[in-house]
Amino acid sequence: MKKINFKEVRSLALTVFLVFAFRSACFEPFRIPTGSMIPTIKIGDFIVVNKFSYGIKLPFSDMFSAPIYLIQFDEPKKEDIIVFKYPMDPSISYIKRVIGTPGDEIELVNKSVYVNGKIVTAMNDNSSKTLEFATSFDGIKVDFFKVKGPRGDYDIQMTNKETRVDTVAKFKVPEGKFFVMGDNRDFSADSRYWGFVPKENIKGRALFVWMSLTTPFSDEGMTVTPSRIGKVLL
Numbered sequence: 130m131k132k133i134n135f136k137e138v139r140s141l142a143l144t145v146f147l148v149f150a151f152r153s154a155c156f157e158p159f160r161i162p163t164g165s166m167i168p169t170i171k172i173g174d175f176i177v178v179n180k181f182s183y184g185i186k187l188p189f190s191d192m193f194s195a196p197i198y199l200i201q202f203d204e205p206k207k208e209d210i211i212v213f214k215y216p217m218d219p220s221i222s223y224i225k226r227v228i229g230t231p232g233d234e235i236e237l238v239n240k241s242v243y244v245n246g247k248i249v250t251a252m253n254d255n256s257s258k259t260l261e262f263a264t265s266f267d268g269i270k271v272d273f274f275k276v277k278g279p280r281g282d283y284d285i286q287m288t289n290k291e292t293r294v295d296t297v298a299k300f301k302v303p304e305g306k307f308f309v310m311g312d313n314r315d316f317s318a319d320s321r322y323w324g325f326v327p328k329e330n331i332k333g334r335a336l337f338v339w340m341s342l343t344t345p346f347s348d349e350g351m352t353v354t355p356s357r358i359g360k361v362l363l
Contacts, residue, residue: 149189155180157332158339159212159222165311165318166224168273168284169210170335173343174357176224178212180333195329204328205230205307207244208278210335210362213309213326224335225319225326229308237297237321240287240314250274250285281363285312294321307331335362 161174170176180186183202190197205211205227215221229235234245242249271286292315302308306325311317320326341357 152180159224159335161224164316165313166210166226167313168286169226169312169362170224170338171341171354171357173341173352173354174338175340175342176362177336177339178333179336182209182334183331191329191332205331205334206279207233208276208280208283208363211307211309211326212332212335214330214332215323216326216330217323219330222332225309225311225317227307228310228320229302231302231304231306233302233308234299235297235302235308236299237294240295242310243299250276278363283312283363285314287314290315297321337361 157178157180159176159178161170161172161176164172181202183204184198185200187197187199207227207230209227210224211227212222212224215223228242228249229244236243269288269290271288273284273286275282276285303325305328307328308320309326310319310321338357338360341354343352343354
């Protein structure tokens with residue numbers, strides 16, 4: 130019996146190790162707790178992140194230091210949605226969209242973002258609605274803008290609310306760093322506020338929504354949104 134039990138424990142330990150190694154180096158699920166990426170990603174979305182999008186890492190190597198890459202692929206591209214360790218507190222994971230890569234020149238003019246002299250926001254799609262999250266923002270209207278990305282068009286949203294980063298003088302993204310922003314432009318704490326994302330902080334690229342579930346602070350209880358399941362993140 131002791132011999133059998135030892136084999137079972139060893140088999141279970143190996144299974145657990147392989148599962149966590151897979152999560153560390155291949156794919157990992159994340160839950161979105163905030164609205165900084167609305168309308169692309171909603172509060173309560175559960176997403177899958179491809180952790181070998183930019184290279185094959187040694188499992189667990191990024192837990193306490195910079196990741197060790199066994200094989201490196203291309204670096205993150207503009208418009209990629211990435212999950213990364215928050216530079217101000219690496220114990221927290223953030224999700225944003227890459228706007229500027231190393232060497233790019235970025236400029237903000239009255240909320241419009243220019244990368245290497247070209248505007249990122251294409252055009253207003255002439256629709257607006259009341260902000261859909263956080264009751265403290267009731268009554269604020271948002272406008273939607275269409276952006277052409279390499280994998281397809283996506284929407285961002287902005288308000289007429291003034292912020293302290295509506296206009297920023299032209300600057301250059303340093304080597305090994307990335308400039309990121311949320312699609313919910315006026316309600317996103319991103320590179321405009323705390324700076325660049327170092328390459329070694331990047332965990333991977335967001336792929337799709339595998340579940341969307343929220344528990345609102347009301348009598349409604351749990352809410353599941355089946356229509357969002359399987360949504361590919363462009």
